[in-house]
Amino acid sequence: MTALIALIPGxxxxxxxxxxxxxxxxxxxxxxxxxxxxxxxxxxxMIIVGIAFIISPPADGAYTVTLWHWLTAGGFRAAxxxxxxxxxxxxxxxxTFVGALIHIYSVEHMADDKGIIRFFAYMNLxxxxxxxxxxxxxxLLLYLGWEGVGLCSYLLIGFWYKDPxxxxxxxxxxxxxxxGDTAMIIGLFLLYVNLGTLNxxxxxxxxxxxxxxxxxxAVASAALLLGGALxxxxxxxxxxxxxxxMAGPSPxxxxxxxxxxxxxxxxxxxxxxxxxxxAPAVQMTVAIIGAVTLLVAGLAALGQHDLKxxxxxxxxxxxxxxxxxxxxxxxxxxxxxxxIHAFFKALLFLAGGIVxxxxxxxxxxFKMGGLIKKLPVTFITFLIGSASLxxxxxxxxxxxxxxxxxxxxxxxxxxxxxxWLAGLVGALLTSLYTFRMVFxxxxxxxxxxxxxxxxxxxxxxxxxxxxxxxxGGFVGLPGNMGNFHPFSTFVDKTLPHVVMNPGMHxxxxxxxxxxxxxxxxxxxxxxxxxxxxGFAEAFRRSAVSIFLYMGLGFDWLxxxxxxxxxxxxxEIDKEDFIDLFYSGIAAVTGFMHSVMTRTQTGRLRWxxxxxSIGVVLVVTIILYL
Amino acid sequence: xxxxxxxxQILLASLLFLMGLVGLLVRRNIIFMLMSIEIMLNSAGLVFxxxxxxxxxxxxxxxxxxxxxxxxxxxxVGLALILQMYHHYKTLDADAMNKLKDKTTES
Numbered sequence: 206m207t208a209l210i211a212l213i214p215g216x217x218x219x220x221x222x223x224x225x226x227x228x229x230x231x232x233x234x235x236x237x238x239x240x241x242x243x244x245x246x247x248x249x250x251m252i253i254v255g256i257a258f259i260i261s262p263p264a265d266g267a268y269t270v271t272l273w274h275w276l277t278a279g280g281f282r283a284a285x286x287x288x289x290x291x292x293x294x295x296x297x298x299x300x301t302f303v304g305a306l307i308h309i310y311s312v313e314h315m316a317d318d319k320g321i322i323r324f325f326a327y328m329n330l331x332x333x334x335x336x337x338x339x340x341x342x343x344x345l346l347l348y349l350g351w352e353g354v355g356l357c358s359y360l361l362i363g364f365w366y367k368d369p370x371x372x373x374x375x376x377x378x379x380x381x382x383x384x385g386d387t388a389m390i391i392g393l394f395l396l397y398v399n400l401g402t403l404n405x406x407x408x409x410x411x412x413x414x415x416x417x418x419x420x421x422x423a424v425a426s427a428a429l430l431l432g433g434a435l436x437x438x439x440x441x442x443x444x445x446x447x448x449x450x451m452a453g454p455s456p457x458x459x460x461x462x463x464x465x466x467x468x469x470x471x472x473x474x475x476x477x478x479x480x481x482x483x484a485p486a487v488q489m490t491v492a493i494i495g496a497v498t499l500l501v502a503g504l505a506a507l508g509q510h511d512l513k514x515x516x517x518x519x520x521x522x523x524x525x526x527x528x529x530x531x532x533x534x535x536x537x538x539x540x541x542x543x544x545i546h547a548f549f550k551a552l553l554f555l556a557g558g559i560v561x562x563x564x565x566x567x568x569x570x571f572k573m574g575g576l577i578k579k580l581p582v583t584f585i586t587f588l589i590g591s592a593s594l595x596x597x598x599x600x601x602x603x604x605x606x607x608x609x610x611x612x613x614x615x616x617x618x619x620x621x622x623x624x625w626l627a628g629l630v631g632a633l634l635t636s637l638y639t640f641r642m643v644f645x646x647x648x649x650x651x652x653x654x655x656x657x658x659x660x661x662x663x664x665x666x667x668x669x670x671x672x673x674x675x676x677g678g679f680v681g682l683p684g685n686m687g688n689f690h691p692f693s694t695f696v697d698k699t700l701p702h703v704v705m706n707p708g709m710h711x712x713x714x715x716x717x718x719x720x721x722x723x724x725x726x727x728x729x730x731x732x733x734x735x736x737x738x739g740f741a742e743a744f745r746r747s748a749v750s751i752f753l754y755m756g757l758g759f760d761w762l763x764x765x766x767x768x769x770x771x772x773x774x775x776e777i778d779k780e781d782f783i784d785l786f787y788s789g790i791a792a793v794t795g796f797m798h799s800v801m802t803r804t805q806t807g808r809l810r811w812x813x814x815x816x817s818i819g820v821v822l823v824v825t826i827i828l829y830l
Numbered sequence: 831x832x833x834x835x836x837x838x839q840i841l842l843a844s845l846l847f848l849m850g851l852v853g854l855l856v857r858r859n860i861i862f863m864l865m866s867i868e869i870m871l872n873s874a875g876l877v878f879x880x881x882x883x884x885x886x887x888x889x890x891x892x893x894x895x896x897x898x899x900x901x902x903x904x905x906x907v908g909l910a911l912i913l914q915m916y917h918h919y920k921t922l923d924a925d926a927m928n929k930l931k932d933k934t935t936e937s
Binding site for chain 2: 806807808809810813814817
């Protein structure tokens, strides 16, 4: 069993090595087979391990494997330790399973791309790093995986590197997430200095023993870890990189920028939940940031023209919901929404990728239209994904996960009506922008001809994800509907239970409200963007829409606030005294050079003369001085 | 047997060396320059012989044999180079060769 756990991240990493080293030798077909095969094998192993885990749960709630000691320096020891508990199991399941489906999809989707060898090498490295991140037993190993996925994200956003804009987007993603990563590594130092270990289990134990709630070191370290999570999960104020990250291929957006990597921040907070419980102020901040982010991103999604940018903003918004759930202490609800979100968001990106390829790389939803009859399977799956995203009541998985968060936002100990209201308005926005996208992109008359029909190997993964987006919700039914929730029971073995306020019995009422809001959003989208001819175009040209299109001006603000001052400073500081010193050395050397060249005349007899005079001088000096 | 003082002997060798040096400096013909170098080399050999005679050691003469051998091989290489140079430049003037570049590739 322990060997199998090590193989789950091991196989994709091995796949990366083989493809990176021998990819050219193996050829394109073998590489796609190997790239998709390694992740699929990992998924199969995961299912075996998962079944074993559920049948015979380990005594202390986790399988632990120590592979070898990574480094020992003084009192500091870091081991390569993999730890599989129920929380990690859910993440490993989503990463390998959704990852495998996306890899299989990519075989056809990327078949004509010149860089397919590079693509599969990066993708395998990404899956390996992400698995390392969630399986890591200590925070240093987690940080290794954390940076690994950041690197892969950079490489894959800039995958089509010949367009400078893609390189710009890749650098932006890397630099913005680096801001968070810096905070996180400082947090790790702080934790080590205070508690003397980085092993997550020991760390949590020590923290709850040594620190009282709200003490400065607990608040500081929780805030710093939150900084890392904000960067990776694209939450306010570090959310600006994710929409630009859509420059990469669609499978990359599906896997990295929707399903797995961006939820690493959610994982980190859930994993270090003890720290956040010890710092109530920081935990409150998590909830508020989540609430604000889901509103901001939901508004920004309304103004986008690019199909993938709409989905990108919806990702930010949905992760906002997860942060909201984490902030109010509804740990398992956040993880539940993460899983369901991974299903439907991967589905939306993959189906969107099919549309984009079918229309010869057309991203603008206003140039799409009339796709229902031409791409029927794609339309139905996309519709299912959208319904799940919009939380269509009762039939979709998204309803159950989102409703759980809204209910806890109202009723849990840390919840408040304001957070609930934000979540509710966010739900209205979600169904509005989602169905605006569906109605504009798929309905109406066709505007662009279809050049390529999707094949079976892309449609099967999409269909599987569509199925999961519907039935995935039935593992977490609310208390008044069958009270069947194996998922939260399972995850709660690792995470603390949500603490409810006493006297909360109106769950049905809130479900009806959120159901009505979701349906109202869809109806509003139908009336505004489908029935009223010309409104969509008119809205697109309005000043409000342009402001929303700019992502509420955050890029503009950061450009004025950070980028330009730095550029200006480096502009005026081009020739400071340090530079003067070095250019001075260069000038003196150049001068000496021009002097010395004069002596090199090429006349033999001058050289003899110089040697003779030199000898006379040296002899004189030796004899008389 | 007439004995000559050591000073006179060293003076003779020094004069010989200076003659060679002056010849090297004033001549432009490379064959004469080579000959001047030979004179300088031989003056050094003469010092060895003088020293050997002075201390009644055979080492000085042994060294002179070495120097002769070296001079012979050096001259053979030198003459070969001079031949090549003459082929190339059609002159024996040392000052004509003041460029590292080949004359034919010079524009």
